Amino acid sequence: MNPRETVANDLLRSAARLSRWASRLAAFDVSYAQARLLALLDELGPARVSALAEADHCSQPTMSTALQRLESQGWAGRVPDPADARASLLSLTPAGRDTLEEIRRARAAVLSPTLASLDESEVAQLRAAVAALDDLLLRAARTDTHH
Numbered sequence: 066m067n068p069r070e071t072v073a074n075d076l077l078r079s080a081a082r083l084s085r086w087a088s089r090l091a092a093f094d095v096s097y098a099q100a101r102l103l104a105l106l107d108e109l110g111p112a113r114v115s116a117l118a119e120a121d122h123c124s125q126p127t128m129s130t131a132l133q134r135l136e137s138q139g140w141a142g143r144v145p146d147p148a149d150a151r152a153s154l155l156s157l158t159p160a161g162r163d164t165l166e167e168i169r170r171a172r173a174a175v176l177s178p179t180l181a182s183l184d185e186s187e188v189a190q191l192r193a194a195v196a197a198l199d200d201l202l203l204r205a206a207r208t209d210t211h212h
Contacts, residue, residue, distance in 0.1 A: 080198075084172075091171035095164060099140075102131055103157065103165040106141060111154035113146065140164055 066074065088097055095103070105120060106112070112120075118128035132155055135141035140161030146152040157165065180188070 087172040087175045090175045091168070092174075093168045093171040095168055098131065099135065099138075100165075100168045102135060103140060103161055103168070106135075106155065106157045106161070107165055111144065111156040113152055113154060117155065135161065138164075 088100065093100070102117075102121070105117060109116065109120060114128050114132060115125055117132070118125045121128060123131075132141055136143070136155075138160075140158055141155050142158045143153040143155055146154050180191075183191070
């Protein structure tokens with residue numbers, strides 16, 4: 066592996082481990098799969114089932130079933146797709162947005178004690194790292210040929 070591939074691998078592994086750790090220890094009454102799907106709906110905005118399935122690397126029937134569970138909870142809703150009246154777009158409802166925010170608060174609360182132990186220099190390093198990650202995601206979105 067070249068140095069950039071190593072950094073890419075390390076970055077992805079660390080981000081995934083941090084996310085899994087926070088989710089595992091956080092106190093919320095939503096399955097991990099539902100929490101991930103709420104976050105995906107928030108990220109993609111109103112989207113077709115096929116686009117959500119592609120983004121989640123699952124089949125359309127699997128995604129449809131997962132979305133039906135969110136809809137039954139009142140966390141997702143459908144509207145006709147303005148580009149094709151035969152299709153629908155799914156998005157978060159206000160209740161879904163509130164649930165996602167509760168999940169995010171619970172996950173952040175898990176990390177808060179560790180963050181509280183950091184000095185200002187370490188907090189500044191993390192802020193810079195978050196800014197760099199956000200920039201990396203913007204660059205990746207511009208070069209993404211799938212969407």
